Amino acid sequence: MRDKSRADLVNRRRFLSAASLAGAGIAMTRGASATDTTKPDPLITEVQDWQRYLGDGVDKRPYGSPSKFEKNVIRRDVSWLTASAESSVNFTPLHELDGIITPSGLCFERHHGGVAEIDPAKHRLMINGLVEKPLVFTMDDIKRMPRTNRIYFLECAANSGMEWRGAQLNGCQFTHGMVHNVMYTGVPLKVVLDEAGLRPNAKWLMLEGGDASGMNRSLPVEKGLSDVLLAFAMNGEALRPEQGYPLRAVIPGWEGNLWVKWLRRIEVGDQPWQTREETSKYTDLLADGRSRKHTFIMDAKSVVTSPSPQAPLKYKGRNVLSGFAWSGRGTIQRVDVSLDGGRNWQTARIDGPVLDKSLTRFYVDFDWNGEELMVQSRAIDSTGYVQPTKDELRKVRGVNSIYHNNGIQTWLVHRNGDSENVELG
Amino acid sequence: MSSWARLLAAGIAVGLMTGLSGAWSAERPRVGAAPAEPAAKMGLGREALPEEIAAWDTDVRPDGRGLPVGRGTVKQGDELFQERCASCHGEFGQGAGRWPVLAGGQGTLRADRPDKTIGSFWPDLSTVYDYIRRAMPYGNARSLTDDEAYALVAFLLNLNDIVKDENFELNDKNFASIKLPNAEAFFDDDRETSEKKFWNKDPCMRNCRELPKVTGKAISVDVTPDGKSGPKVD
Structure with a gap:
């Protein structure tokens, strides 16, 4: 382990010097802040209001909220994407986040019939179909069952779906923001299925939501018995209404559409139901006109969140390049970063927990000399899957898949530090 | 059956299940074991009535x-x-x-x-x-x-x-x-065979491609919402 990180460090040094070589001749400016460093800083020499007067008392914000200086850190939608706000999506501001946990209020939303507001005392979960005894549970029943805590990413299969034909949306919030990473508390689905007793011919489960869309999806019973959770909490508190309060399915590593919110019923059957969401949607139309179905697993993917169009480089000299990587097949083993559009690659530094089917944080600490950069990242997971380029993906799938676009993203960083979403040829 | 015998039987059943679902069990998280398997029914919930099933099972x-x-x-x-x-x-x-x-x-x-x-x-x-x-x-x-x-x-x-x-x-x-x-x-997911080449033991690190050229830009499409604006927040 230690040898590996040393090797990474050596490689990184080599890489950084290569990057600076590319820009030889351009004068490096240090710090480059606009302040005049010869005069004392009044923020230090003069007493500021917040240093003299008392601030708010303890109960001003009984449920805390972010600083007013963070008011731009919000989910945003792309209004032209969908017909109505109740059947729409908004996007996680990935460029504003760090670490691996997504704050509950910033987790992207995707609804098919708006946000159901359900009194937990009025919520019921039914298990029926091929079981020994069909059962009805209250939320109180569910909270008396053995529970577990797990951190998992949830990615919408349509994340990056607007980018199949070329660069379209200018910001990682919009190109990659249909992903979030949360610690769930919930009951293993197996516990609930055991309580009802699966019949021997049980092969598929149908999960159904209690919202106005009655969202339903089929799930192989093997997955249901392995790592699926019925979650009632996220990041230590009750689920947010927009994330399925009071109960949602957690289907680790598999497309977000399966993670049925406001979960009210699980039916056990011997074949898939072929619901709207698994036939007319969430199937991948290929160039030859055929369609791949049951593409549950999210392939390994990564994105650089800074620099990115919403997070320009402000200074020459020292900078932090950062991003997320994730895989529905396991853990992230390695992330490579290129600053020259994929010609040369360097292994990034992974920091923080590396968990199964979770976002993983990577960094490259680098000196920027003001040269144009073409920033890319490439995830490699524990099964050896290497995130493909967009063109490699298009070659095998065409451009009409909509779903499962995990191609390598390119940000063009201009000499003034601004970045934009580009397509390379 | 004694409670020990029941525990043992439950253990065997779980073992069988894990064996049968080998493909999935290989993916199970390694960090932190799953909670202990219950030896018997928890006795939680109640039987669903036929009228209730009929109302929801559409x-x-x-x-x-x-x-x-x-x-x-x-x-x-x-x-x-x-x-x-x-x-x-x-x-x-x-x-x-x-x-x-x-x-x-x-x-x-x-x-x-x-x-x-x-x-x-x-x-x-x-x-x-x-x-x-x-x-x-x-x-x-x-x-x-x-x-x-x-x-x-x-x-x-x-x-x-x-x-x-x-x-x-x-x-x-x-x-x-x-x-x-x-x-x-429609056909079942076959990515692990049809896209096998994406499992690449040795991805290229140096001089991997020709000098890249920008062939498309999101700003020319001009469909991105203003990143600085957003819904009104108070």
């Missing part, structure tokens, strides 16, 4: 399982559709604004801009019935009767030229015999 499968007894004609469906559905889906299912197009598009799946409708894309008719009955009309879900849902599905078959006769009656007896044109075009 799903329909391609083989017709779950279809309620009922019937409706193309003609009846046309009338209902114009009244309850056309404001979003258009008089002929052509879609209004960004609302879903329901008819047409046959032969476009390999085209530059495929038109994925019930007639051109959907594999199973049961999906139409299941979806209408659980979620339509949008904003007033579960307000249609079983017969009205049959009539609407019949009309949608007519709009898609799958049924020509406007006196055609769709019912629980003839439903499963009707096949949609694109049914055979």
